[in-house]
Amino acid sequence: MLLIKSEKMLRSLLFVGFMLTQLCSYAQQSIQKYSFIEKLPGYTFIGPHTFYADKQASGYDLIKDIKKGTPFYFSTKAAEGNYQITIQVKANDGVAGSFTVKAESRRLMLLNTPLKAGQSTTKTFTVNIKDRQITNGVAVKLKPREFTKLDWDEKLTIEFDATHCSLQTLTITKGEEHFPTIYLAGNSTVVNQEDEPWASWGQMITAFFNPKVAIANHAESGLSLGSFLSSKRLDKVLSVMQPNDYLFIEFGHNDQKEKGHNAGAYGSYTDRLRFFVKAVRAKQGIPVILTSTNRRSFDENGRITNSLGDFPEAARKVAAELNVPLIDLNKMTKVLYETLGVEPSKKAFVHYPANTYPAQHEALEDNTHFNTYGAYQIAQCVLQGIREKVPSLVVYIKENAPVYNPARPGALADWNWPESPRADSTKPDGN
Structure with missing residues (x-):
């Protein structure tokens, strides 16, 4: 009996030792x-x-x-x-x-x-x-x-x-x-652009939040609400979303180009926006709708023309209908670009002379996709929209984050961006 008892004690000690090893390993991980x-x-x-x-x-x-x-x-x-x-x-x-x-x-x-x-x-x-x-x-x-x-x-x-x-x-x-997580769903104006000189507001807005909140960017260039769904990106977000997490939804540029039955701002676009909202709420999450950023398209009077048709207004109507917070980036970027002016506004987009990005390459002229200066300004537009329309997130904004007015953007002369080592002149999908 003493031998059996000792063997049991030995097994117990070995088990305790194993568990301690596992716990130490977990702590190290x-x-x-x-x-x-x-x-x-x-x-x-x-x-x-x-x-x-x-x-x-x-x-x-x-x-x-x-x-x-x-x-x-x-x-x-x-x-x-x-x-x-x-x-x-x-x-x-x-x-x-x-x-x-x-x-x-x-x-x-x-x-x-x-x-x-x-x-x-x-x-x-x-x-x-x-x-x-x-x-x-x-x-x-x-x-x-x-x-x-x-x-x-x-x-x-x-x-x-x-x-x-x-x-x-x-x-x-x-x-x-679990940190409250802000998930981002969108296109090339939102995605984390990996290479210089391209940039988006989604990869800049992270700098304005304290470490008690996380930002998970699931956007990708060239996507519409439909292709975000078909590539199972919404399924992915919903699979990891927890109650009181957020989904910021900004689409329109690529939805605008869809053809076929029920295509259009007041067809599949609004149907899918409603679906996104209801799916997030079913997970006890908080949806936020953003209207699409304007393209840089000026008329002869130096005013931004609406190149997105009914899509911004359709997003506004869905937000009002479903009582969803709305950040009107379309309205704010119109003010921003017009404040900058026709020629100076190029400095917010990927407009570079030949042999700049990368060396020995033709000139880059893009009126949809931002450079780092432009993306940083638009991220501040989103931040201001959060302050005004999503008060539950304000507590996570860094104390030194400035209040932003798109009619008074940061001066380009004051912009200092340490460039990343990797650059690519390939234009992102979508326009």
Whole structure:
């Protein structure tokens, strides 16, 4: 009996040991800590030759020549979910500096954060990671270009760009707490554009929120409400949405081009908008409708012409009918572009001389898709719309985020965007 009793005790002790090991392993997976300048207790040191690979699941990525003072990428394997990232940055070289942080496909997290000479600072932000899987082998139908995007891989990527500053430590926390999540459904004016010089408001608005909320951008270039549905992107959002999460819905540019039975602003477009709203509410989520951004199309008097037909008004009517918050981007962008003026407004879009993006390439002239300056202005329009129409989200806006008036946009001369290393002149789908 003593032997049997001892064996039971031994099994119990082994089981307890196993569970403790599992709990420790879970803790390690939930909190990852990295140091970049020196080896620190409790941190994984990322040396100058520590590169991301399948067997080395954390390290420098995409760029093999890591040089002081140049942008770099850091990646680590990560499953779907919301992650809080805390970084410690220090000014070096005995002078003042600044740093910019982007995540995944150029989602702006921190822009030109200043540091005094010798000063250190700690900043925290939240990054959403998504995958294609929905359930039972059903997955989002990605476009070919999406298979190579940082937004759709199985890792979390941080882009760090600094002047006279160095990244000291980086901590990644994935806890059980659910952060309210703002899901974005839209087209090329909303999607995270991965390459310079293209940009959207969806990848800029992340910089204006505190780390207690996450933004999950499921938009993609060239999509309409119909193709967002058929590619199972709404199914994906609904599969991970929790009560009191949000879905921001902005379509119109590509819906406008659809043909066939029931096509049009007051046909399939309004039918699908109603479907989106009801589907989100069935998940106890909160839908928000946004009218489409104007195209840059001026008349002879310097006024924006309506190139979107009845679609903005149809969105307004559905929002009123279903008592959905409406952010009228169509109205605000008309004011913004007219304030900038016919020629100056080109500076908000992808209008560049030949041999600019990338070098040795023809001129780029696009009156639908924004550059970083334009996208940042429109993100502030959305933010102002949130303040006015979605008060439950105001508590998550950073205290220093300015109140915005599209009739008084930020001066282009004051715009300073540290360019990402990757550029492509290929125009996004849609127009």
